[in-house]
Amino acid sequence: MTTKEATFTYTLRLGDDALILGHRLSELCSKAPFIEEDLALTNIALDMIGRAQAMLSHAAELEGKGKTADDLAYRRPEINYYNHLITEQPNGDFAHTIVRQLYLSAFEFLFYCELEKSKDETLAAIAKKASKEVQYHWQHAMDWTIRLGDGTGESKRRMQIALYELWMYTGELFEMDAVDETLIKAGIAVDLTSLKTQWLNLIKNTVTEATLLMPDDTYMQSGSRKGIHSEHLGHILSELQYLQRAYPDAIW
Amino acid sequence: MHNEHSDSNFQSRIDKGEHIEARDYMPENYRKHLIRQMSQHAHSEVIGMQPEGNWITRAPSLRSKQILLAKIQDEGGHGLYLYSAAETLGISRQELIQSLHSGKAKYSNIFNYPALNWADIGAIGWLVDGAAIVNQVSLQRTSYGPYSRAMVRICKEESFHQRQGYEIMAKMMKGTKDQQAMAQDAMNRWWWPSLMMFGPHDTDSPRSSDAVKWRIKRETNDELRQKFIDKTIPQAELIGLKVPDDKIKLDEKTGHYKIGEINWEEFQRVVAGHGPCNKQRLDHHKLYFNQGAWVREAAEAYKQKHLKQEMQTI
Numbered sequence: 001m002t003t004k005e006a007t008f009t010y011t012l013r014l015g016d017d018a019l020i021l022g023h024r025l026s027e028l029c030s031k032a033p034f035i036e037e038d039l040a041l042t043n044i045a046l047d048m049i050g051r052a053q054a055m056l057s058h059a060a061e062l063e064g065k066g067k068t069a070d071d072l073a074y075r076r077p078e079i080n081y082y083n084h085l086i087t088e089q090p091n092g093d094f095a096h097t098i099v100r101q102l103y104l105s106a107f108e109f110l111f112y113c114e115l116e117k118s119k120d121e122t123l124a125a126i127a128k129k130a131s132k133e134v135q136y137h138w139q140h141a142m143d144w145t146i147r148l149g150d151g152t153g154e155s156k157r158r159m160q161i162a163l164y165e166l167w168m169y170t171g172e173l174f175e176m177d178a179v180d181e182t183l184i185k186a187g188i189a190v191d192l193t194s195l196k197t198q199w200l201n202l203i204k205n206t207v208t209e210a211t212l213l214m215p216d217d218t219y220m221q222s223g224s225r226k227g228i229h230s231e232h233l234g235h236i237l238s239e240l241q242y243l244q245r246a247y248p249d250a251i252w
Numbered sequence: 253m254h255n256e257h258s259d260s261n262f263q264s265r266i267d268k269g270e271h272i273e274a275r276d277y278m279p280e281n282y283r284k285h286l287i288r289q290m291s292q293h294a295h296s297e298v299i300g301m302q303p304e305g306n307w308i309t310r311a312p313s314l315r316s317k318q319i320l321l322a323k324i325q326d327e328g329g330h331g332l333y334l335y336s337a338a339e340t341l342g343i344s345r346q347e348l349i350q351s352l353h354s355g356k357a358k359y360s361n362i363f364n365y366p367a368l369n370w371a372d373i374g375a376i377g378w379l380v381d382g383a384a385i386v387n388q389v390s391l392q393r394t395s396y397g398p399y400s401r402a403m404v405r406i407c408k409e410e411s412f413h414q415r416q417g418y419e420i421m422a423k424m425m426k427g428t429k430d431q432q433a434m435a436q437d438a439m440n441r442w443w444w445p446s447l448m449m450f451g452p453h454d455t456d457s458p459r460s461s462d463a464v465k466w467r468i469k470r471e472t473n474d475e476l477r478q479k480f481i482d483k484t485i486p487q488a489e490l491i492g493l494k495v496p497d498d499k500i501k502l503d504e505k506t507g508h509y510k511i512g513e514i515n516w517e518e519f520q521r522v523v524a525g526h527g528p529c530n531k532q533r534l535d536h537h538k539l540y541f542n543q544g545a546w547v548r549e550a551a552e553a554y555k556q557k558h559l560k561q562e563m564q565t566i
Contacts, residue, residue: 029305033544151550
């Protein structure tokens with residue numbers, strides 16, 4: 001594996017995380033508990049799709065096969081998508097949406113700060129923009145976690161369930177393989193081992209302030225980095241890819 | 253001398269072109285008319301998020317997805333300014349939403365039509381927002397200050413929406429046969445309902461006269477509709493779209509297009525609640541509003557709890 005090939009895969013993974021989470025958040029348009037929150041959620045969705053476009057454009061360039069970001073976003077088979085399993089999980093109730101955001105944005109908050117130092121200039125530039133956005137996403141998730149955890153009996157119960165149910169998808173965030181190892185040596189990728197403790201602290205502090213309980217350690221789901229997903233991704237893609245697949249010659 | 257709180261003083265301020273502000277005296281019917289109109293306008297922005305939201309997850313490119321997301325966010329933002337502007341008249345958001353759910357408050361009829369193919373997103377931007385702009389440009393000079401200022405902000409964003417809608421249509425008309433067919437299909441379905449957005453003919457519009465006298469409304473339904481028709485027909489022709497009306501004719505003398513008869517029976521039917529999506533749109537709003545109740549209650553409980561704690565520490 002050359003550095004360039006590894007960077008391609010690495011960038012594709014980051015692009016897919018943004019694309020699929022952006023898709024899930026887009027589904028919430030006109031469905032939030034009140035209009036201000038509708039705007040907040042679609043705003044995060046918009047940041048995600050913007051980041052997906054930047055990452056996938058960079059991936060397409062690295063691949064060097066004349067493809068565009070749209071080709072990568074819309075024309076791959078399911079097994080060639082590498083987004084983390086947590087990004088494709090259904091929105092569920094508002095508590096699930098918020099907990100998914102909590103786990104992920106805490107991770108991305110730490111991750112993108114580190115990626116700003118990447119020796120790949122494009123990745124560093126995308127990271128710089130992303131880390132500003134993610135700061136807001138993290139704040140948003142944290143505020144809601146505290147308010148709902150320490151709100152009513154019902155909101156506490158729902159938050160606690162969501163914290164437990166999504167926990168098994170968090171282990172994957174810190175997995176690394178040969179792609180990461182190659183790129184850590186080259187100063188391009190972020191070493192995730194050092195982020196794990198910081199992430200756990202961020203989550204613990206927030207969960208405690210929210211008067212909620214941390215989930216017990218459990219079996220962690222895995223597979224997305226090899227293209228093995230939950231059943232949800234296929235449905236996301238059949239919607240996402242619909243027009244591009246049905247009218248392959250059309251330019252939109 | 254005029255009494256500051258008299259209807260004749262109020263009318264003379266209107267006639268001089270002054271803005272009426274929230275704390276100024278206003279006749280009760282003026283207030284009622286504004287609440288009705290502004291809440292209808294706010295609800296339209298919010299309900300309008302549904303047909304467009306229907307296509308975000310299927311938008312055919314990353315660029316078009318971002319544009320659509322940004323546009324829908326703008327619409328939600330407009331709903332928000334308008335709710336706030338309506339609140340200056342002494343009605344709460346909760347009451348406004350209750351009136352929507354009970355059917356007492358209306359929203360624009362146009363959103364009771366479905367968005368069936370991607371070109372509908374183009375047609376909504378170009379025709380629906382295009383028709384809305386004609387109305388809103390006129391409302392920038394409306395007599396109620398908060399409403400007028402909300403309109404100034406809204407108009408800036410709406411003209412961007414109209415351009416992006418037209419861009420989608422133009423792109424599809426330059427595309428494959430399938431894309432052209434989708435664009436024409438969207439045109440066929442959205443043209444007449446867009447013309448109905450301006451409301452009944454002036455001769456059949458019961459509330460127009462007061463609204464004109466109070467300068468809430470600055471131009472009549474038919475005047476605004478004609479502006480839209482004159483602006484839009486050449487745009488359609490430019491990209492090869494056929495306007496679905498065999499009676500269209502340019503009157504050389506006046507420079508205005510004449511059109512065939514609008515199907516007012518359809519208009520009345522949709523207003524009465526029997527359009528293709530009336531039930532769906534309202535049910536959707538109620539469903540998610542009700543599903544969100546526990547979140548709003550929790551946020552309120554948290555606020556009260558922490559307010560109490562702060563009071564105790566003081």
